[in-house]
Amino acid sequence: MTKTKVVVGMSGGVDSSVAAYLLKEQGYDVIGVTMQIWQDETQEVKEDHGGCCGLSAVDDARRVAQALGIPYYVMNFKEEFNQYVIDYFIKEYQKGRTPNPCIACNRYVKWESLLNRSLQLGANYIATGHYANIVKHPETHRYTLKTSVTAHKDQTYALYNLTQEQLAHTLMPVGQYTKDEIREIAEKIGLCIAHKPDSQEICFIPDHDHGRFIEEETKKLAPRGHFVDQQGNILGEHQGLIRYTIGQRKGLGIALGKPMYVVALRPETNEVVLGESEEIFTNTLYATDLNFMMIEDLKGSMKVKGKIRYSQIPASCTIRKIDEDTLECVFDEPQRAITPGQAVVFYDGEYVVGGGTIQSR
Numbered sequence: 547m548t549k550t551k552v553v554v555g556m557s558g559g560v561d562s563s564v565a566a567y568l569l570k571e572q573g574y575d576v577i578g579v580t581m582q583i584w585q586d587e588t589q590e591v592k593e594d595h596g597g598c599c600g601l602s603a604v605d606d607a608r609r610v611a612q613a614l615g616i617p618y619y620v621m622n623f624k625e626e627f628n629q630y631v632i633d634y635f636i637k638e639y640q641k642g643r644t645p646n647p648c649i650a651c652n653r654y655v656k657w658e659s660l661l662n663r664s665l666q667l668g669a670n671y672i673a674t675g676h677y678a679n680i681v682k683h684p685e686t687h688r689y690t691l692k693t694s695v696t697a698h699k700d701q702t703y704a705l706y707n708l709t710q711e712q713l714a715h716t717l718m719p720v721g722q723y724t725k726d727e728i729r730e731i732a733e734k735i736g737l738c739i740a741h742k743p744d745s746q747e748i749c750f751i752p753d754h755d756h757g758r759f760i761e762e763e764t765k766k767l768a769p770r771g772h773f774v775d776q777q778g779n780i781l782g783e784h785q786g787l788i789r790y791t792i793g794q795r796k797g798l799g800i801a802l803g804k805p806m807y808v809v810a811l812r813p814e815t816n817e818v819v820l821g822e823s824e825e826i827f828t829n830t831l832y833a834t835d836l837n838f839m840m841i842e843d844l845k846g847s848m849k850v851k852g853k854i855r856y857s858q859i860p861a862s863c864t865i866r867k868i869d870e871d872t873l874e875c876v877f878d879e880p881q882r883a884i885t886p887g888q889a890v891v892f893y894d895g896e897y898v899v900g901g902g903t904i905q906s907r
Contacts, residue, residue, distance in 0.1 A: 549575035552671040552717060553664040555656055556580050556610065556618070558603030560739050561675030561720055563610040564728045567735060568719040569673055570614060577669065578611040578618040580604050581660060583627035583651075583749075606739050613737060623659050630654035632750065636760050639788040642811035643887030647748055649704050657712045671717050676701045679721035680713050683840050683897060689713035690839040691898040696724040703856050706891040706901035707837040757789040771816035773800055776809070776825070784818045787811055793826050793883025807883075827880035833873045833890050833902030840899045844873065850892040850899055852877065854884055860893050873902055 554566040556578045570576045580603060604620055611618030631651050638645035656674070664672050677694035678701050689710050694700040708716070720728055732740035751759045761767055768786025775781060782800040784790065789797075794808040798820070809821035831854070838844065844867050851860035852875055863877040875890060884907040891901035 549573060550671070551575040551577065551669045552673050553577045553579050553660070553667070553669045554673045555660060555675075556607040557675070557745075558606030558610070558739065558742075559675065559745065560729055560732050560737070560742055561677070561725075563607070563614075563675070563737055563739055564723075564731050565673055565675040565717075565719050566610070566616060567614055567731065567737075569717065570616060572719075574671075576614070576616045578607060578614075578616050579660070579664075580607045580618075580620050581623045581656065582620050583623045583631075583655060606742070610737055610739060613735075621660070621663065623655055626655050626659045627651070632763070635756075636763060638887050639756065639760055640813070641887075642787050642813035644791040644885045645887050646704075646889055647750075649707065649889055652705055653707045657708055657716070661712060661715055665715070671715050673717040673719065675720050676705060676718050677721055677725075678702045678705055678718050680716055680718055681897075686841055688840060688842065692721075693893070693896045693898075694721045699725050702893075702898050703853050703889065703891045703901075706839070706889060706898055707835075708839075709837070710839075713839070757786060760788050761786075769816055771818070773798070773820050774817050776819060776821055781820060787813060787816060787818065790818050792885040826883050828884055828907045829877050829880050831875050831881075831884045831890060831907045832868075832905050833875065834871050834905050836867075836871060836873055836900060836902040838900035840894060840897045843867075844900075848892075848894075848899070850894055853891045853893070854881055854888060854904065863892075865892060872905075 552569055552574045554562060554576055556562045556566060566576050566578055608618055631647050634650050635645050635647045661672050677696060677699040679692040680689060681692045683690050691702045691705055693702055729740055768788045770786060771784055773781040773784050781802060785799065790808050790811060792808055795805055806820040807823060807826050808818055809825045810819040812819065847864055847866040849864055852863040853860045861877055861879060861881060863875050865873055865875045868874050884904060886904050886906060888904050889901055890904050892899040
């Protein structure tokens with residue numbers, strides 16, 4: 547009897563390594579793949595926490611595959627990563643927005659590109675080590691994500707824009723486990739990465755300095771401009787729009803005698819608007835580039851819970867479409883630092899309803 551073939555995206559971390567083990571135990575024909583997406587074979591990268599796609603990741607993933615007795619390959623996805631992640635990342639910051647590169651990478655590289663290539667190789671599924679569960683909703687019978695059993699590790703926020711086709715061909719075996727349980731499994735079966743720390747940074751900017759990265763990639767210094775208040779009064783000089791995001795207080799390089807925060811970025815005038823704490827709170831946002839999971843489309847208004855950042859506890863809100871690709875979301879309570887370019891994701895209990903990209907507030 548032919549086994550069902552699954553390609554596991556192996557980052558060299560404990561989650562994807564245990565995912566490969568669990569699937570092999572369940573009887574799948576498992577193939578391990580690490581996606582080479584930005585680094586060169588000879589490039590030395592400082593990886594304090596072992597990034598998800600650095601060179602040490604390849605070494606770790608290869609050792610795990612050998613220990614599990616599964617075939618292992620490195621696939622080159624640099625072109626796709628440059629187009630869908632790096633270029634997007636730079637352009638969004640230049641527009642005065644704050645992008646989420648991991649969400650773009652998930653949708654267009656880790657799923658669209660890897661899934662297509664895996665299906666061409668005869669695989670039935672791809673699998674990852676994400677903390678989420680893929681289910682069919684009991685009422686709508688559509689594929690959707692259900693939150694992980696461990697709330698603080700839940701990764702559904704970063705996966706909201708996967709399509710029905712992608713979900714139908716994806717397995718996420720670690721969604722039923724806590725992180726401690728996953729580490730215990732890795733230790734029990736003797737994997738060398740059982741206690742490897744989680745990656746904390748954007749993989750292609752390990753020093754966290756995205757301003758430097760953008761200037762080096764574009765070979766252009768970001769134009770300096772003015773810090774202003776809501777009334778347009780000039781407060782000082784900023785170091786380029788790309789270095790700021792809504793809600794930021796630290797690293798502004800300006801002293802005004804009281805805590806000030808970035809309230810808005812104005813690319814048309816190259817201004818960074820500063821204000822006091824209460825000025826960064828608002829109830830309403832507008833989102834586009836919508837993707838629905840649990841439902842096919844949004845008809846009328848719907849009471850849900852929404853997240854405007856990965857680490858946030860979902861907050862009660864009401865959503866409705868105001869045109870074909872624009873959604874209005876009104877939160878019951880004001881939310882801090884709603885940021886254009888970031889994702890907003892909506893939940894009905896444990897199920898992901900869908901989400902979109904924040905355009906304005």
